[in-house]
Amino acid sequence: MISISNENKKDCCGCTACANICPKQCITMTDDNEGFKYPSVDFNKCVDCHLCERVCPIINKTESEEEPKEAYIVRNNDAEIVKNSTSGGAVTAFCEEILSKNGIIFGGAFDNDFEVRHLSAESVEELKKFRSSKYVQSDLTDTFKRVKKNLDDGRYVMFTGTPCQVEGLLKYLQKPYDNLFTVDFVCRAVPSPLVWRKYKELKTKKYKSEITYANFREKTYGYHSANLTLRFANGKKSIENTKTDYMLKSFFDGICSRPSCYECSFRKVDRVSDLTVFDCWNITRYVPTLADDDKGYTAVIVQSEKGRQMLKNVSEKLIMHEADVDTLIKNDGFMAVNNPYKHPKKDEYFKMLSNGAELDKVVQTFVPIKLSRQLLGKTRGILYRLGLLNRLKKSSASTRNSGR
Ligand code: SF4
Ligand code: SF4
Ligand code: SF4
Numbered sequence: 001m002i003s004i005s006n007e008n009k010k011d012c013c014g015c016t017a018c019a020n021i022c023p024k025q026c027i028t029m030t031d032d033n034e035g036f037k038y039p040s041v042d043f044n045k046c047v048d049c050h051l052c053e054r055v056c057p058i059i060n061k062t063e064s065e066e067e068p069k070e071a072y073i074v075r076n077n078d079a080e081i082v083k084n085s086t087s088g089g090a091v092t093a094f095c096e097e098i099l100s101k102n103g104i105i106f107g108g109a110f111d112n113d114f115e116v117r118h119l120s121a122e123s124v125e126e127l128k129k130f131r132s133s134k135y136v137q138s139d140l141t142d143t144f145k146r147v148k149k150n151l152d153d154g155r156y157v158m159f160t161g162t163p164c165q166v167e168g169l170l171k172y173l174q175k176p177y178d179n180l181f182t183v184d185f186v187c188r189a190v191p192s193p194l195v196w197r198k199y200k201e202l203k204t205k206k207y208k209s210e211i212t213y214a215n216f217r218e219k220t221y222g223y224h225s226a227n228l229t230l231r232f233a234n235g236k237k238s239i240e241n242t243k244t245d246y247m248l249k250s251f252f253d254g255i256c257s258r259p260s261c262y263e264c265s266f267r268k269v270d271r272v273s274d275l276t277v278f279d280c281w282n283i284t285r286y287v288p289t290l291a292d293d294d295k296g297y298t299a300v301i302v303q304s305e306k307g308r309q310m311l312k313n314v315s316e317k318l319i320m321h322e323a324d325v326d327t328l329i330k331n332d333g334f335m336a337v338n339n340p341y342k343h344p345k346k347d348e349y350f351k352m353l354s355n356g357a358e359l360d361k362v363v364q365t366f367v368p369i370k371l372s373r374q375l376l377g378k379t380r381g382i383l384y385r386l387g388l389l390n391r392l393k394k395s396s397a398s399t400r401n402s403g404r
Pocket of ligand 1: 002021022023024025026027041045046047048049050051052053
């Protein structure tokens with residue numbers, strides 16, 4: 001009997017390695033009541049080959065290796081790329097390098113229904129869909145098979161994802177490929193796709209129009225005060241922040257993430273990826289001569305020789321400052337090693353949501369947003385234009401860094 005199942009939820013990060021490797025296609029990834037995908041095994045077709053267990057990154061944990069020693073704080077030279085990226089636009093430079101070798105990029109993106117999936121890109125124009133973080137677990141479907149096919153065909157492939165998705169991919173491939181380049185990010189957790197669906201329903205109803213644009217980290221009011229922004233077919237716009245938004249409040253209050261994220265097996269500084277990226281919130285701490293212009297920087301940890309070579313190859317496209325790995329992790333990448341807070345009412349939250357309650361009612365029941373916060377949220381545009389919002393930056397950054 002195999003141990004792959006949908007029962008021990010905290011022991012499955014949903015990486016899809018088992019489902020993609022199964023030679024009998026008897027594993028399907030199906031949604032649970034929280035909207036997360038878990039493997040469901042058809043034992044009538046199973047031939048007990050145990051391949052699924054052998055590629056599971058949680059059953060087969062990667063031993064820690066030597067801690068990485070090289071890190072940089074990076075910004076893309078192209079101001080337009082920086083403006084439209086979550087942090088400093090470093091990943092776009094890596095993607096462009098792979099594309100210049102006729103490669104293919106796989107990463108999380110919105111599909112036409114604003115569901116988050118791993119999609120591919122083969123041109124610079126297509127890279128736009130990967131820009132900006134997506135605070136939802138991406139659906140990988142058959143991405144691992146597509147990555148392998150391209151690698152076996154001799155093409156350069158770049159895969160970006162959560163640490164568990166990258167480890168799942170490498171386990172699934174079962175052998176190293178020189179033509180594969182991987183980038184993971186420091187990951188707090190992944191919120192439920194069901195919560196995102198409920199959020200979209202709520203907003204569509206409120207604004208009486210279809211969503212035409214979504215960005216979890218739009219820099220409308222600067223990097224440190226990024227917003228979840230939606231635009232609608234009728235021209236209206238919704239701009240919310242971590243304190244006023246139903247989706248972000250649920251996420252940062254630790255009530256809507258995947259069970260495996262609260263006890264993550266992949267939280268460590270040394271990773272199996274080639275490069276690890278995350279937000280650099282405190283540039284002046286590392287480079288005191290620089291003023292923080294509120295546009296964003298990317299912290300990059302070098303995990304392999306391939307990663308080092310990539311940075312060398314794209315150095316003309318980036319402004320780079322050397323940084324100390326431990327200091328970076330302590331100040332900006334602490335989620336690489338610390339699990340997030342788990343709200344004690346998480347199960348009740350999902351029970352109410354899956355019973356059909358609207359997201360605003362569920363949020364106001366379990367993680368209420370104060371009216372004062374909502375009012376303050378509505379004045380952010382004015383505060384920003386008056387230059388007063390910047391004074392609140394430090395307090396919001398410290399909340400983000402508090403682990404909750
Ligand atoms: S044991 Fe083999 S056949 Fe059975 S589910 Fe796992 S991979 Fe598929
Ligand atoms: S962690 Fe990945 S490989 Fe392991 S059971 Fe879950 S989906 Fe399958
Ligand atoms: S927190 Fe851990 S388990 Fe959750 S998505 Fe990130 S790497 Fe995967």
